Amino acid sequence: MPFDLSDRVQTVPPSGIRRFFEIAEERDDVISLGVGEPDFATPWAARDAAIASLEAGKTSYTANRGKRELRERIADYVADGFGLDYDPADEIIVTAGASEAVDLAFRALVDPGDTVAIAQPSYISYEPGVIFAGGEVLSVPTSKADEFTLTVEALEAAGADEADLLVLCYPNNPTGAVMSKAELEPVAEFAREHDLTVLSDEIYAELTYNGSHTSIATLEGMRERTIVFNGFSKAHAMTGLRLGYALGPAKAINAMNKIHQYTMLSAPTTAQHAAIEALDSCDEEVREMVAQYDRRRQFVLSRFREIGLDVFEAKGAFYCFPEVPDGWTAEEFAEGVLREEGVAVVPGDVFGAGGEGHLRVSYATGLNDLREALDRIETFVEEHV
Amino acid sequence: MSEREVLELLRENARYSTADIARMTDLEEDEVAAAIDNLEAAGVVRGYQAVIDWDELEEERVRAEVELNVRLDRETGYDDIAERLARFPEVTALRLVSGDYDFDMEVEGDSIREVSQFISEKVAPVPEITQTVTHYVMTSYKENGIEFGDGEEDDRLSYTP
Numbered sequence: 421m422p423f424d425l426s427d428r429v430q431t432v433p434p435s436g437i438r439r440f441f442e443i444a445e446e447r448d449d450v451i452s453l454g455v456g457e458p459d460f461a462t463p464w465a466a467r468d469a470a471i472a473s474l475e476a477g478k479t480s481y482t483a484n485r486g487k488r489e490l491r492e493r494i495a496d497y498v499a500d501g502f503g504l505d506y507d508p509a510d511e512i513i514v515t516a517g518a519s520e521a522v523d524l525a526f527r528a529l530v531d532p533g534d535t536v537a538i539a540q541p542s543y544i545s546y547e548p549g550v551i552f553a554g555g556e557v558l559s560v561p562t563s564k565a566d567e568f569t570l571t572v573e574a575l576e577a578a579g580a581d582e583a584d585l586l587v588l589c590y591p592n593n594p595t596g597a598v599m600s601k602a603e604l605e606p607v608a609e610f611a612r613e614h615d616l617t618v619l620s621d622e623i624y625a626e627l628t629y630n631g632s633h634t635s636i637a638t639l640e641g642m643r644e645r646t647i648v649f650n651g652f653s654k655a656h657a658m659t660g661l662r663l664g665y666a667l668g669p670a671k672a673i674n675a676m677n678k679i680h681q682y683t684m685l686s687a688p689t690t691a692q693h694a695a696i697e698a699l700d701s702c703d704e705e706v707r708e709m710v711a712q713y714d715r716r717r718q719f720v721l722s723r724f725r726e727i728g729l730d731v732f733e734a735k736g737a738f739y740c741f742p743e744v745p746d747g748w749t750a751e752e753f754a755e756g757v758l759r760e761e762g763v764a765v766v767p768g769d770v771f772g773a774g775g776e777g778h779l780r781v782s783y784a785t786g787l788n789d790l791r792e793a794l795d796r797i798e799t800f801v802e803e804h805v
Numbered sequence: 806m807s808e809r810e811v812l813e814l815l816r817e818n819a820r821y822s823t824a825d826i827a828r829m830t831d832l833e834e835d836e837v838a839a840a841i842d843n844l845e846a847a848g849v850v851r852g853y854q855a856v857i858d859w860d861e862l863e864e865e866r867v868r869a870e871v872e873l874n875v876r877l878d879r880e881t882g883y884d885d886i887a888e889r890l891a892r893f894p895e896v897t898a899l900r901l902v903s904g905d906y907d908f909d910m911e912v913e914g915d916s917i918r919e920v921s922q923f924i925s926e927k928v929a930p931v932p933e934i935t936q937t938v939t940h941y942v943m944t945s946y947k948e949n950g951i952e953f954g955d956g957e958e959d960d961r962l963s964y965t966p
């Protein structure tokens with residue numbers, strides 16, 4: 421039989437958002453709070469550097485791990501910003517988005533039958549990534565009671581002590597939760613005690629409000645068992661340029677590079693030129709975008725409280741995660757508010773265990789649209805609840 | 806500090822309601838109102854105006870940038886001349902600038918004739934003014950930080966992970 425699809429591919433269900441996408445297409449006045457990418461354009465200096473590199477004909481492959489100059493800038497950036505210390509020579513790999521880096525890590529580390537614990541709700545690519553790599557997923561649900569931080573109780577309850585890897589993402593997509601150093605300490609201790617390798621997706625690190633981001637890799641004894649992912653999509657508004665990176669001990673990064681060199685060769689060259697400039701000269705633009713997100717965050721949280729939907733104080737990324745009213749599932753609410761009011765939000769279930777009964781609301785949208793969208797949600801709640 | 810924040814938001818959009826400003830900041834609504842009162846009383850905020858793209862209206866609106874050179878004497882300083890010019894309702898902006906000329910003056914009127922007449926009959930005769938150079942505005946691309954293009958469409962998908 422032609423195209424006898426692999427079991428791995430068939431095991432992964434189609435994306436839960438697909439159906440909503442089709443409903444949204446039917447209306448032309450939809451305001452989308454369902455978007456997981458910035459509404460800002462890439463800072464001009466970075467775009468200009470990309471253009472200049474094209475004009476200069478710099479369109480060949482780069483070193484597999486990425487341009488040396490870029491790896492050096494990344495090393496400086498993560499050292500200054502987050503106190504992370506990685507050698508550009510063999511502890512950093514530049515990839516086609518953080519997405520590729522995450523996939524490389526799974527393929528480099530997961531053997532058939534290995535168990536990967538994933539703190540959920542979380543970004544939707546981890547689970548399929550583990551399955552494609554032949555591993556088993558162990559969901560570790562977090563809850564509103566803990567403001568969606570990962571606790572040792574949750575890890576123990578899920579049986580994560582038996583896992584081989586642990587994936588976490590803070591600041592979190594979809595909840596907007598962040599974890600402080602004090603909250604990360606017990607998780608780090610658990611990982612050390614049970615010999616877990618930690619994959620920490622910190623792509624929203626820069627989007628941390630009231631306070632600064634702590635990387636779990638900076639905690640005692642964690643650097644040698646952690647791979648950190650970051651990238652240019654969120655803080656530098658460069659999603660379509662497809663550029664991210666992983667930081668880790670040489671043993672892990674070299675293994676990831678082995679796959680990368682055969683499957684990708686090198687990350688997009690034009691994007692690497694843009695990224696060098698982004699790190700060199702766009703701090704001010706990043707700060708301005710973060711300030712805008714923070715205002716919108718406070719606005720949206722205030723409006724949900726006024727509307728009467730329970731929402732915890734999300735302190736990172738560009739999402740908040742309100743609860744749907746009693747008697748509703750997230751799916752029903754999201755579909756209703758889309759069909760009747762033309763507001764797109766994502767039901768929390770899509771992001772795995774712990775997400776049910778919640779909505780992911782993105783505030784990566786201009787304030788006028790946010791205001792209108794929240795007014796419409798208010799109307800929907802007044803009419804139905 | 807809170808006044809500074811309110812000021813920034815008003816600059817972004819002077820029509821944000823006090824309630825919206827309160828929602829976006831750590832301030833209560835009455836604190837926002839008080840901050841605005843203070844800014845106005847202190848003369849920091851001098852007014853609120855719409856940013857208009859005249860090209861989108863049928864009626865003609867003529868605007869000109871006028872360079873003015875002046876000669877000062879013992880009795881007359883820049884401020885005296887400026888005060889006199891600023892009184893004319895046709896003058897919408899007036900700034901003392903560095904460089905080849907002294908004042909940068911913006912003038913508005915209903916027709917080129919009206920604006921030229923104003924300059925030749927009201928401005929040029931001022932004894933301290935030695936030279937005027939008038940530039941009529943042909944097209945405006947950006948005013949007060951707001952671009953007048955059609956704007957870029959948001960081409961993001963309505964749902965992304």
Ligand SMILES: Cc1ncc(COP(=O)(O)O)c(C=O)c1O
Nearest residue numbers: 517518519543593651653664966
């Ligand atoms: C948590 C998280 N990780 C990774 C990604 C993917 O980022 P990239 O564009 O760098 O592949 C996203 C994008 O939505 C994300 O939310």
